[in-house]
Amino acid sequence: DGGITQSPKYLFRKEGQNVTLSCEQNLNHDAMYWYRQDPGQGLRLIYYSQIVNDFQKGDIAEGYSVSREKKESFPLTVTSAQKNPTAFYLCASSATGRAVEQFFGPGTRLTVL
Amino acid sequence: EDKVVQSPLSLVVHEGDTVTLNCSYEVTNFRSLLWYKQEKKAPTFLFMLTSSGIEKKSGRLSSILDKKELFSILNITATQTGDSAVYLCAADNYGQNFVFGPGTRLSVLP
Numbered sequence: 001d002g003g004i005t006q007s008p009k010y011l012f013r014k015e016g017q018n019v020t021l022s023c024e025q026n027l028n029h030d031a032m033y034w035y036r037q038d039p040g041q042g043l044r045l046i047y048y049s050q051i052v053n054d055f056q057k058g059d060i061a062e063g064y065s066v067s068r069e070k071k072e073s074f075p076l077t078v079t080s081a082q083k084n085p086t087a088f089y090l091c092a093s094s095a096t097g098r099a100v101e102q103f104f105g106p107g108t109r110l111t112v113l
Numbered sequence: 114e115d116k117v118v119q120s121p122l123s124l125v126v127h128e129g130d131t132v133t134l135n136c137s138y139e140v141t142n143f144r145s146l147l148w149y150k151q152e153k154k155a156p157t158f159l160f161m162l163t164s165s166g167i168e169k170k171s172g173r174l175s176s177i178l179d180k181k182e183l184f185s186i187l188n189i190t191a192t193q194t195g196d197s198a199v200y201l202c203a204a205d206n207y208g209q210n211f212v213f214g215p216g217t218r219l220s221v222l223p
Contacts, residue, residue, distance in 0.1 A: 033210070033211070041215060041216070042201060042214055044213075045212075056210075090156075099163050101147055101161050102147070102158075104155035104156050106154060106155050
């Protein structure tokens with residue numbers, strides 16, 4: 001079964017702690033993306049990566065960091081510098097080189113107490 | 114600045130009604146326009162449009178793209194309560210990234 005997995009599904013953390021959200025795909029996609037979604041709003045791009053060992057900031061990268069050491073994995077760290085981290089986080093992937101759709105993982109709901 | 118605008122932001126209809134959702138876009142290097150349906154979890158893919166004037170259809174849903182006027186519409190005929198969701202429109206910025214609109218929240222009442 002090909003797809004994207006994200007873990008955990010729900011995450012609770014205390015203010016000031018760094019947390020890392022996992023995203024893994026077995027679709028052999030080169031490109032991977034992280035989005036943040038707040039209630040009643042669309043998706044805002046945090047970071048994206050078109051290839052291993054390379055990534056670019058999206059519209060709201062401040063307070064977040066990523067790595068892309070393997071093609072299959074694109075973890076997102078929410079640092080203590082992110083002022084309002086409580087949100088729904090979605091990971092996506094897509095092929096590159098032609099017009100294709102993005103495939104989304106099930107999401108991680110992060111709540112900072 | 115790349116942007117995607119959707120209208121209306123919210124819509125309430127009754128079962129059996131027909132709805133039209135609008136999406137306009139402005140991106141640096143447009144490649145395709147995508148529609149997704151989101152029901153409290155991950156968005157699910159509906160359509161990808163790359164050419165103007167060619168309607169894509171899936172059951173009661175259809176969509177068309179106008180690359181000259183930079184917009185797309187999503188039509189849903191004979192709406193059902195199961196169509197209640199947020200409909201997201203996204204522009205593929207030629208492999209750089211995907212720019213999403215704010216979504217249209219559709220509520221279909223029985």
